[in-house]
Amino acid sequence: MSTGCLDPWSDAAEIADRLASPFARLVLMLGAEDWCETCRLFRPVFDSIAHQRAGRQETWLWLDLEEHGEFLGDYIPDSLPLLVVYKGAQLTHAVIAGRVNATELEELLAQPSRIEHSALPDLRGRLMSSDWAL
Template structure:
């Protein structure tokens, strides 16, 4: 795979295999590039960090509310962009990225856990589901 940031529509089987490992780290950013200015600015930053961390066994996915709503069900975040991360099956991060910068993203992910939003759907489980990845 040439890109570090995977797309669930194109890379379903690879994503399911990668995140099924017990120690796998999954980093998601929920955004809406069509109408969220912060998201448009943050997307290239997210992609650049994903590329830097590609060889660290992490799976990075940008989920756009418009394009990937199927993974979110009826969940709509209070604000965007929303950083969501898992270590194995454990949700470790669910926080709005208030500052749009690489430093902010790195600092948030460096914390062992940072959860401000508990009412998230289990996006990891949906990405792993057999009906999706086949």
């Protein structure tokens, strides 16, 4: 079984399989490491926590605006990095993760819900289509 962050391009089928569970938690971060300094600093923090927490019921993904532009379509958040979390089909978090440390990320994830950006595309639904990366 894979641990840590999965790659949305090469692990599309595994991601879709994991998200099919009604109890699956999807934790994803939208960022742009090429031009967003906060994203560059946040990525290692995100990956570290992903390696500690990811499993069959918790899937962690980093979606880069440049690398995953085809997947994201025209959607560009107002600010970055944007933390998006689903528990099953329910969107529970959509918030700019402004502080770059593990404690702040863990505190955000511990909140039952925090939605500051509700005009998101259906990222979970798109990821559940196992052939999206073909």
